[in-house]
Amino acid sequence: MKTKFTILTLLALATLLVFPMIGSTDVLHDPMGREILMKLRIPRVLTAFLAGIALSASGMIFQALFRNPLATPDTLGVSGGAALGAVIWMRFGAPLLFAGVAGASIAGFFGALVTVLLVYGLARVKSGFSSTTLLLAGVAVNLFFSSLILLMQYLSDPGETFRMIRWLMGGFSVVGFTTPIHLAVFTTIGLIIASLLTREMNLLLTGEELAGARGVNVDRTKKMLFFSASLMTGAAVAFCGPIAFVGLMVPHICRQFIGSDHRKLFPAVILFGGAFLVVCDGLARTLLAPVEMPAGLITALLGGPFFLWLLLRKV
Amino acid sequence: MNNAIQIENLALELNGTPILRGVSFSVTEGEYVSIIGPNGAGKTTLLRCLLGMYPHKGSAKIGGTECRSYDSRALARQVSYVPQTHDIEFPLTVYDFVMMGRYPYLSALSPAQKRDDDAVERALQITGTAQFRSRTLRTLSGGERQKVYIAAALAQETPVMLFDEPATFLDWRHQTEVMTLLKKINVECGATILAVNHDLNSAAHWSDRIIALKDGRTLFTGTPQELIQPAPLEELFETAFVRKETLTPASEQ
Numbered sequence: 001m002k003t004k005f006t007i008l009t010l011l012a013l014a015t016l017l018v019f020p021m022i023g024s025t026d027v028l029h030d031p032m033g034r035e036i037l038m039k040l041r042i043p044r045v046l047t048a049f050l051a052g053i054a055l056s057a058s059g060m061i062f063q064a065l066f067r068n069p070l071a072t073p074d075t076l077g078v079s080g081g082a083a084l085g086a087v088i089w090m091r092f093g094a095p096l097l098f099a100g101v102a103g104a105s106i107a108g109f110f111g112a113l114v115t116v117l118l119v120y121g122l123a124r125v126k127s128g129f130s131s132t133t134l135l136l137a138g139v140a141v142n143l144f145f146s147s148l149i150l151l152m153q154y155l156s157d158p159g160e161t162f163r164m165i166r167w168l169m170g171g172f173s174v175v176g177f178t179t180p181i182h183l184a185v186f187t188t189i190g191l192i193i194a195s196l197l198t199r200e201m202n203l204l205l206t207g208e209e210l211a212g213a214r215g216v217n218v219d220r221t222k223k224m225l226f227f228s229a230s231l232m233t234g235a236a237v238a239f240c241g242p243i244a245f246v247g248l249m250v251p252h253i254c255r256q257f258i259g260s261d262h263r264k265l266f267p268a269v270i271l272f273g274g275a276f277l278v279v280c281d282g283l284a285r286t287l288l289a290p291v292e293m294p295a296g297l298i299t300a301l302l303g304g305p306f307f308l309w310l311l312l313r314k315v
Numbered sequence: 316m317n318n319a320i321q322i323e324n325l326a327l328e329l330n331g332t333p334i335l336r337g338v339s340f341s342v343t344e345g346e347y348v349s350i351i352g353p354n355g356a357g358k359t360t361l362l363r364c365l366l367g368m369y370p371h372k373g374s375a376k377i378g379g380t381e382c383r384s385y386d387s388r389a390l391a392r393q394v395s396y397v398p399q400t401h402d403i404e405f406p407l408t409v410y411d412f413v414m415m416g417r418y419p420y421l422s423a424l425s426p427a428q429k430r431d432d433d434a435v436e437r438a439l440q441i442t443g444t445a446q447f448r449s450r451t452l453r454t455l456s457g458g459e460r461q462k463v464y465i466a467a468a469l470a471q472e473t474p475v476m477l478f479d480e481p482a483t484f485l486d487w488r489h490q491t492e493v494m495t496l497l498k499k500i501n502v503e504c505g506a507t508i509l510a511v512n513h514d515l516n517s518a519a520h521w522s523d524r525i526i527a528l529k530d531g532r533t534l535f536t537g538t539p540q541e542l543i544q545p546a547p548l549e550e551l552f553e554t555a556f557v558r559k560e561t562l563t564p565a566s567e568q
Contacts, residue, residue: 069404196423203415205405209398213366214471215391215419260405 001264004257008271012049015278019045022282024290039176046180047172048281048295049274051240052250054187054232056273059247060265061194061229062116064201065222066123068134069255070310072247073233074303076119076134077141078112079244082230082237084145085111087152087164089238105186109234115141116226170241170296172281179239186235191270193228197221198262205260243277243296245303250276252310317379319344319475319507324373325364326531327357334360335371336531342524344474347501347508349518351542352528353552358511359399361528362477365509366396377475391419395468399479399511401460403452409463410448413438416470438469441504442496458489465496469504476500478510482517490514494521519543527551 020027020041027033027041055073062071062078073079089107122137149168153161174180194201200221203211212218236243250273251265258268280302281295320342327335335357342348350358364371367382367390375382377393385393395416416438417431439445442462452460461481468476481497482490498521501508512518518525519539527535527542535547542548545556 067404199418199421199423202407202411203418205407206403206412206415207398209363209368210396212368212387213391213394213396213398214415215388217387255405260407261411 001258005267005271008268008275012271012275015275015282016045016049019278019282023285040174043174043177043180044172044281045278046177047174047183047240048277050180050183050187051172051236051243052246052273052275052277053270054183054190054236055243055246056250056269056276057187057191057194057266058229058233058236060251060262060269061201061225062247063251064204064262065225065229066120066134067205067207069252070248070307071134072245073112073229073237074242074244074247075138075307076116077138077145078115078119078230078233079237079242080142080145080149081115081118082108082112082234083168083242084148084152085109085114085234086238087149090164091152091156091160105182105235105238107234108238109186109231112230112234112237113226115145116230120226166294167241169294170243170299171284171294172240173292174239183235183239187232190228190232190235193224195266197225197228198266201225201262201266202260241294241296244300245307246273246277246280246299248310249299249303249306252306317344318342318376319346319378320365320509321376321379322361322365322374325361325375326372327360327364327369329360329369334531335364337373338528338531338533340526340533340536342507342509344507345501345505346524347498347510347522348524348526349510349512349522350526350528351512351515351518351551352534356528357531358528359479362396362479362509362511365394365477366390388419391471391473393473394475394477395471395473396477397461397464397468397479397481399483401452401464406451406453408449408451409439409444409455409466410435412452412463413444413467413470416467419471434470434472435466438466441469441500442466456489458485458492461485461489461493462496465493465500469500473506475507475509478508480511480513483513490517497521515543515548 020037023041025033025036027037030036059072062073062076063069085107086104089104119137119141123134153164156164200216203214203216208218251269254265254268254272258264277295280298284293284295284298287293318341322341323339325335325338338361350361352358363369364375365377365382367385382390413435414427414431417427417434420431421427439448442465444459444462444466447455447459447463452463455463478497482493485493494517497508497510500506522539524537525539525542526533529551534551535542548556
């Protein structure tokens with residue numbers, strides 16, 4: 001187990017050190033290299049790393065809450081809810097109050113929280129959170145939110161619409177350290193809450209009834225986990241767009257190597273989730289260079305088949 | 316002897332439907348008591364009330380204290396529970412699962428101590444599941460898995476243990492093993508046991524006393540000998556218990 005964590009830590013550090021160097025400009029020799037590194041590359045890699053952590057940790061939390069390996073911010077419609085919240089904010093809220101990223105992420109947080117409570121309620125009506133009910137509820141909610149997002153785009157002027165579409169593809173084109181710092185604040189709060197509840201997440205896997213009988217304060221635990229995961233999903237989506245399938249793939253891959261014990265799984269998901277999204281973003285920047293693809297495109301291309309494989313393997 | 320469990324006029328409505336309408340009985344320390352009754356009598360709900368899961372009316376005391384006035388960890392040090400259904404989608408090992416029984420003794424930041432490892436080891440030995448410790452729950456048979464669930468409840472080290480149909484869905488061999496294990500826990504570990512049981516024969520064979528529930532009320536409390544008579548059983552299950560001697564063989568018709 002120690003070796004595995006050493007490898008994961010080295011991997012995470014390596015991505016943080018190597019990927020700022022990769023791109024169409026050679027930052028070590030170009031006269032503008034230092035400027036590009038400090039203003040574009042490092043903030044971008046940090047943003048991807050933090051968004052990877054936020055989405056992967058949320059996925060892991062949702063899987064414990066719903067006791068279902070297919071529960072993720074994407075399949076539950078939580079990313080969609082966060083996106084809708086952020087889009088509504090971009091269209092109507094931003095000019096009114098403090099413009100900028102923090103407002104959008106708070107709107108994203110509320111969008112995420114409302115959605116997850118809605119889907120949780122829907123799945124609960126039919127007893128037992130079966131995968132079918134959960135996924136169908138998620139699909140329905142996602143479709144509904146997509147149409148509302150389309151409506152928002154329809155109501156916006158062409159410039160705004162283009163920005164929204166570009167943002168909905170998911171990416172990390174940031175300038176300066178404002179975005180990573182904001183994202184770090186939201187993510188850290190979510191991570192601290194979740195880190196205190198790893199044992200409770202283990203017990204939730206065995207069912208709420210049994211968790212309660214073992215002494216877990218189930219209602220309080222669920223509220224705190226809903227809050228934590230919504231905060232992280234909301235912020236990641238508001239800053240970077242709905243990067244699909246990260247919350248599905250990362251916890252699942254980590255579970256294969258680390259097991260289901262959240263006291264070990266949680267740190268592994270943090271390290272691997274960050275590294276994973278940095279690598280995806282690196283691929284997005286270099287595969288068709290000098291054209292930059294949005295990282296969300298890469299994760300969706302990887303995640304779609306992965307999700308299908310997971311579905312078929314379970315049967 | 317003190318009462319380990321004392322229930323008086325327990326009543327509960329869920330979504331406007333009355334489930335329990337006045338249940339009263341007590342279980343003394345060290346006793347083994349079975350609850351029987353037709354489907355929908357409120358047997359499982361009664362166990363959940365004792366776990367403090369519902370805002371019930373009346374009183375349900377464990378160890379002399381109303382169960383809902385304990386905080387959740389303190390209650391879990393008084394009473395443990397083995398539920399009827401087991402569905403875990405995730406690959407948990409037997410050892411990790413049984414260690415979850417130690418939750419009420421652990422705080423968020425402290426790792427498991429030696430006494431926790433000892434309690435888990437003891438529970439694995441008593442239930443005969445020590446050889447499965449590093450296997451995942453999903454790779455075990457139904458009977459083996461049930462013993463692991465009992466081990467996790469034992470690791471909780473509580474004076475009172477609740478079981479919801481501990482031997483249903485098991486083959487005859489595992490039924491016998493599980494029921495023997497319960498009796499062993501009752502006698503050798505001194506745990507007070509309250510078990511819901513669908514099987515009349517098994518309830519009569521293993522328990523000191525039987526409580527019969529019907530429509531959310533206690534219909535009968537007494538020894539197995541007193542209950543296993545045509546009159547109380549017919550009242551409880553609303554069906555005539557036909558005996559072979561009263562039937563006319565085809566050859567004589």
